[in-house]
């Protein structure tokens with residue numbers, strides 16, 4: 214009988230518990246490590262057969278564990294993941310991959326040297342609606358892509374170790390990068406810190422990614438907002454789409470909308486602008502759990518050596534964009550070259 218690789222998890226906190234459930238359902242959860250014993254007690258109460266520990270060293274030493282998911286706070290990603298890669302474990306690290314481009318680059322190089330999978334928790338790349346929009350773009354259904362506009366907001370969760378942009382924007386950056394299939398040449402960002410003013414931890418940021426040609430993307434991230442918003446709009450020359458992840462039923466709308474120049478020759482030659490405002494359609498997109506697909510991809514890549522969609526290079530580019538945006542924030546929105 215074919216046996217699946219055993220997966221360990223480090224960090225069974227708020228988000229990590231979703232990995233516990235998914236990896237257990239997939240029959241691969243072999244070990245859980247958390248420095249908080251209460252969190253491990255919860256794991257043992259749900260899955261008594263799963264081995265638990267408070268020590269990363271102990272988990273890294275377990276020979277039967279082929280790959281590890283790291284779902285600890287962002288500043289701990291780099292030291293934990295580099296220890297695991299050095300111990301020969303495939304790694305799936307939550308977003309953002311690390312808190313600096315230098316440490317992200319080091320992880321990428323280590324994974325390449327060791328021929329190990331390095332994957333990042335860019336969950337929206339496994340969302341069926343994002344895949345559907347990507348298909349539309351690749352088929353030319355939207356025409357030329359003019360711009361993408363993303364908004365991610367809620368009241369909380371306010372973090373102490375990173376700003377709202379590092380907490381929320383990695384998702385939108387990953388989607389924009391995937392949909393446009395290119396890296397921005399520069400980034401500008403503005404924002405404000407209202408709550409943690411001494412530490413200058415921004416609660417709201419507006420980020421603009423500038424691409425070659427005339428394409429651009431804007432990303433708003435806020436944890437100081439009265440409403441939960443998860444919105445991505447893609448505006449093309451032929452059609453426009455709206456992905457509203459808060460809508461339980463109609464997550465994707467396709468708008469038959471565009472603006473064209475109309476040429477005329479009589480009575481006087483010239484042109485005028487014509488707005489086309491047609492039907493709005495809601496394509497059926499089979500709902501699937503993105504985190505399940507993400508876990509399945511990690512297992513498949515360990516088994517086959519394939520490169521995941523949310524791979525280490527992607528994770529590095531994402532962190533590089535965030536670091537450039539931080540620099541721009543300090544300079545009140547001055548564009549900063551990404552050198553990607």
Ligand SMILES: NC(=O)c1ccc[n+]([C@@H]2O[C@H](COP(=O)([O-])OP(=O)(O)OC[C@H]3O[C@@H](n4cnc5c(N)ncnc54)[C@H](O)[C@@H]3O)[C@@H](O)[C@H]2O)c1
Nearest residue numbers: 224225226227228229247248249284285286287307308336
């Ligand atoms: N993909 C998503 O949609 C999504 C959503 C939320 C959070 N996240 C990411 O998941 C990660 C964790 O976020 P969270 O909200 O679950 O945080 P959390 O604070 O609720 O949980 C983190 C857990 O890690 C444990 N931990 C911390 N340092 C450790 C160490 N050195 N060794 C072992 N255990 C350690 C803590 O005890 C805690 O249980 C972050 O990187 C965050 O960005 C991703």
